[in-house]
Structure formats: structure tokens, C-alpha cells
Amino acid sequence: MQKLKIIRDDRFKNIHVQVRMIAKLEEEKINARMILAYLMNEVSKKYDTKQKLSNELDRLYGASYHASSTIVGATQVFIFKTKTIHPKYMKNNIDLLSAQCELLSEFIMRPNMIDGSFNSENIEEAKRNLKNSMQRMFDDPSSYCMNKALKVAGYGQPLGCSVSDDLNKVDEVTAQEIYEAYQELITNLQVDIQVLGDVEKDAVEECIHKYLTTTSEVRGEVTPDYRMKYVEMDKHMEEVKPLSQSYLTSVYTTQISNRDEQYSALRIANIIFGQIPSSLLFQELREKESLCYSVYSALNPYDAVLLVATGVDTINIDKTKKLIDVQLTRMKNGEFDDNLVPVAKKMLINSLKSSKDDVNAIFALEYRNTLFGITDSVDDMITKIASVNKKDVVEIMKQVELVTTYTVKGVQEDD
Numbered sequence: 001m002q003k004l005k006i007i008r009d010d011r012f013k014n015i016h017v018q019v020r021m022i023a024k025l026e027e028e029k030i031n032a033r034m035i036l037a038y039l040m041n042e043v044s045k046k047y048d049t050k051q052k053l054s055n056e057l058d059r060l061y062g063a064s065y066h067a068s069s070t071i072v073g074a075t076q077v078f079i080f081k082t083k084t085i086h087p088k089y090m091k092n093n094i095d096l097l098s099a100q101c102e103l104l105s106e107f108i109m110r111p112n113m114i115d116g117s118f119n120s121e122n123i124e125e126a127k128r129n130l131k132n133s134m135q136r137m138f139d140d141p142s143s144y145c146m147n148k149a150l151k152v153a154g155y156g157q158p159l160g161c162s163v164s165d166d167l168n169k170v171d172e173v174t175a176q177e178i179y180e181a182y183q184e185l186i187t188n189l190q191v192d193i194q195v196l197g198d199v200e201k202d203a204v205e206e207c208i209h210k211y212l213t214t215t216s217e218v219r220g221e222v223t224p225d226y227r228m229k230y231v232e233m234d235k236h237m238e239e240v241k242p243l244s245q246s247y248l249t250s251v252y253t254t255q256i257s258n259r260d261e262q263y264s265a266l267r268i269a270n271i272i273f274g275q276i277p278s279s280l281l282f283q284e285l286r287e288k289e290s291l292c293y294s295v296y297s298a299l300n301p302y303d304a305v306l307l308v309a310t311g312v313d314t315i316n317i318d319k320t321k322k323l324i325d326v327q328l329t330r331m332k333n334g335e336f337d338d339n340l341v342p343v344a345k346k347m348l349i350n351s352l353k354s355s356k357d358d359v360n361a362i363f364a365l366e367y368r369n370t371l372f373g374i375t376d377s378v379d380d381m382i383t384k385i386a387s388v389n390k391k392d393v394v395e396i397m398k399q400v401e402l403v404t405t406y407t408v409k410g411v412q413e414d415d
Contacts, residue, residue: 002191002214005366006204011357013089015197017100018081018363019108019212021189022222022371025076027161031130031170032177033076036185037069038126039118039178040080045110060099061085067107073224073257073302074158078185080104086198097203101211108212111182117175118182131167138165141247141408146309149249149406152237159228159303186214190222192370194363223371225257227304230401236321243410246317250308250324250405256396258301259372264384265392266299266306271344272393273297273331274308278343280327280336281308289323291316306400314410321405331397334390341390348385352378 023033047053057063063084070077082100087093112119137143147162154160191214195204230253256266274281274297285291295310312320330336355361356378369376 002193002208002212003370004205004208005192005194005370006199006201007194007196007362007366008199008201009196009362010198012197012359013086014083015086015097015100015199016081016083016195016359016363017097017104018079018194018196019104020080020192020194020367021078021185022072022192022224023076023078023184023189024222025071025074025158025161029177029181030071030076030161032173032181033069033078034130035123035126035170035173036178036181037067037078038129039122040078040107040111041065041067042125043112043119043122044106045112046106048112056103060096060103061090061094063096063100063103065100065103065107071158071162073300074226075222075224077224078189080108088198097199098207098211101207105211108214109186113179113182117179120175123175123178127170127173131170134165134167134170141241141243141410142309142311145247145406145408146249146307148239148408149251149307149404152233152406153231153251153305153403154228154303155231157228158226159300159305192367194366196359196362224302225259225304225372226302227255227257228253228403230403233404235402236405236407238407238409240409240411242412243408244412245311246314246410247311247408248309248317248320248324248405250321251403252306252308252328252400253403254299254304254306254396254400256399257304258368259374261384262392262396263301264381265388265396267348268341268344268385268388269331269393269397270297270299270306271347272336272340273306273327273397276344276347278337278340280330281310281324284327285310285320285323289319291320291323317407317409324405325402328397328400328402332394332400334394338390341388341393345385345388349382352382352385 042050047056057065061084063082065082067080070079082104084096084100087096112122137147147165151160151162193208193212254266256262272279274295281295281297285295292310292312298307300307308324310320
């Protein structure tokens with residue numbers, strides 16, 4: 001059973017339609033689903049070549065279409081989205097809303113399959129695209145280090161079930177597994193449809209009913225948030241690569257997801273810890289000790305995880321780890337400038353205000369609200385942020401625990 005959310009907003013010149021389908025994260029299905037998303041991004045039964053799709057998008061006055069699959073917390077989400085200019089800005093009277101809903105229907109309900117199987121050439125191209133994406137991650141030492149840290153710290157939990165770092169496993173995915181992933185998508189996944197723009201409710205509902213009625217009966221069984229458990233493991237894990245410098249990623253449990261009331265305080269704490277030039281990590285590691293060019297902390301909001309990442313000279317690895325530990329202890333003891341709290345609050349509030357004009361941010365918030373059955377607006381979030389004080393920040397950081405620090409140790413080729 002699908003759910004429709006109409007976001008009426010006359011500030012935008014475009015009409016955006018997004019279809020999201022959410023599935024429980026299952027490691028053995030991740031690659032098949034990723035390949036399926038690449039397949040459904042390129043061709044359908046009607047638009048069986050890239051040129052035909054390009055011609056149709058041109059006919060719709062520069063419309064766009066994109067399909068993808070991404071991991072969100074304990075789930076994997078398919079996103080199908082289109083964008084067209086609003087007809088009121090066109091001289092010709094064309095029903096672009098119907099056209100984009102029909103386009104989505106073509107790709108979701110009528111993929112390019114013959115006798116229950118996707119075209120083998122299309123499958124091979126989709127596999128190449130996925131492997132190329134993985135290879136780009138391998139080739140970036142910082143991204144590689146973070147991926148390894150998450151997989152190690154989250155082993156046996158959703159966080160550890162990211163896309164496989166084994167290219168051979170992509171090649172091993174069969175046409176049957178991809179077909180089964182597609183059947184699951186159209187019959188057994190929770191479906192949410194969002195429409196944003198200067199649109200009329202009746203017109204939208206008519207288009208959705210005509211083109212995007214799915215057969216899925218699933219509703220409300222899958223939510224992405226969970227709290228990664230603290231697991232006893234080696235606090236310092238390392239591998240050696242022929243690089244000019246080393247990279248570190250530390251993974252911490254917070255026990256706070258973005259559904260929790262304390263999440264506002266955690267966001268403020270994260271900014272003070274390592275998100276701004278006056279943060280503890282930046283000031284101590286870069287400005288005072290000159291250990292790195294960049295160091296930052298970040299939140300995985302659906303996993304209840306905090307990360308710290310940086311790149312340093314190999315001889316400074318141990319010193320860097322100790323200094324990061326010291327800054328976390330300072331946060332837990334409240335040993336930071338009181339003025340950092342209002343600075344962080346102002347920064348976050350300004351960012352939230354800006355998100356009102358960001359299409360992707362609007363969709364993300366509305367989808368979060370739908371999944372959690374809540375009605376938080378940006379103004380509601382700003383109110384919560386404004387109420388955070390230093391004591392809240394200290395208390396929230398007291399429950400942050402290091403799981404592990406993964407280091408990609410750079411050595412010269414000769415060494």
C-alpha cells in the first residue's frame with residue numbers, strides 16, 4: 001500500500017515527483033539491489049535505449065529522471081525521481097505532471113525484461129557501473145579508511161553491511177537474483193510518493209492513481225533507525241598501504257538516533273567537537289599542533305554513530321589518536337568555552353533556515369517524518385535547537401564511547 005505526500009509550494013519553478021521504496025537491509029541482497037537500481041536508471045521496455053530516453057526528456061522541455069539505491073541505517077532505499085518545469089512557465093499547454101508520472105511508471109512497472117530476465121548486456125553494464133563506483137572509493141584513501149572503519153565497527157550490525165568491498169561479489173550476482181530483487185520491489189516493499197511544487201491536490205491524486213498505483217500491500221513495517229551496539233574489540237586496527245600520509249577514522253556509539261529528543265543536543269555537541277574552525281578538534285589538532293590539514297567529526301543519524309576522520313603524517317599517528325581522545329574527554333567534562341554553544345546553535349539554525357529552500361532537504365525531512373509517523377517542521381527543529389544548553393551537550397557526550405579507530409598507515413614504496 002502506497003502513501004502519497006503532497007508538498008504544496010509555489011516558490012519553485014519545477015514540479016518534483018519522487019517514489020521511494022524501502023526494504024530491510026540484508027547483506028546478501030545489497031549488490032543485487034544496487035545493480036537493479038542501475039538497470040532501472042538506464043532503460044525500460046518503452047525506452048530501451050539511452051537515446052530514446054534522452055529524446056523523451058527533451059520533449060518534456062528538459063525534464064530529468066534518475067533511479068538509485070542507497071543504504072539508510074538498517075534499510076536499503078530505492079529512489080525514483082523526476083523533475084519538470086511547471087507548465088505555467090511554458091507557452092504550450094502540456095500536462096507535464098502526467099507525463100512525468102507516466103515516465104516513472106514506465107521505469108518502475110515496465111522494465112526492459114524478456115521472458116522474466118533483464119537483458120544480459122544491460123546487466124553487464126550495470127555491474128560495470130557499480131564496480132566503477134566501488135573502485136573510486138578504493139582509490140580515495142580517506143573514503144577507503146572510513147568504509148573499512150564502518151565495516152569493522154559495525155560487524156554483525158547494519159552499519160557493517162555497506163556495499164561489498166569485494167568486486168568479485170558483484171560479478172557473482174546472477175540474473176535470477178536481480179529478477180527476484182525486482183519482484184520484491186514491486187510486490188513487497190513499503191512505497192512512499194512525494195510531490196513538491198505549485199500543484200493541485202486533485203490533479204496530483206488523479207495522476208498517481210492512473211500511473212503509479214502499485215501492487216504492494218506492505219505499510220509501516222520497516223524503519224531505518226536503530227542504535228549501534230557497543231562491542232568490545234581492538235581499539236586500534238591498522239593496515240599498511242603505499243601512501244604519502246596516513247588516514248584515521250574513529251567510530252563511536254552515541255545511543256541517540258535522529259528520532260530521539262536528545263538528537264538536537266547531539267547535533268550541537270558534534271559542531272563543538274569537530275565541525276567548525278573554533279571546534280576542539282580543529283583548534284587542537286590543526287591550529288595548535290599542525291598535525292593535519294583537515295579534521296572533522298560527523299554523525300550517522302540513523303545508526304546512532306559519531307565519526308572522527310583525519311589524515312596525518314605517519315610519524316604523528318599515535319599523537320593524533322591521543323589528542324582526539326583528549327578532546328572527547330574535554331567534551332565530557334565540559335572543558336570548553338561556554339560561547340561555543342551559542343555559536344554552534346546559530347550555525348545550525350541558519351543551516352536549517354536555508355534548508356527550507358533546498359529541494360533535497362525538503363524531501364529528506366518529509367520522508368523522515370513519514371517513516372517515523374511524526375510532523376516535525378523546520379521551525380519545530382529550530383525551537384528544539386534553541387533550547388539546548390551547555391549541560392545538555394555535556395550530558396549527551398558522556399554516553400559517547402569509542403568502538404575502534406581504523407588506520408590506513410601510509411609508507412613509502414621503498415619502506
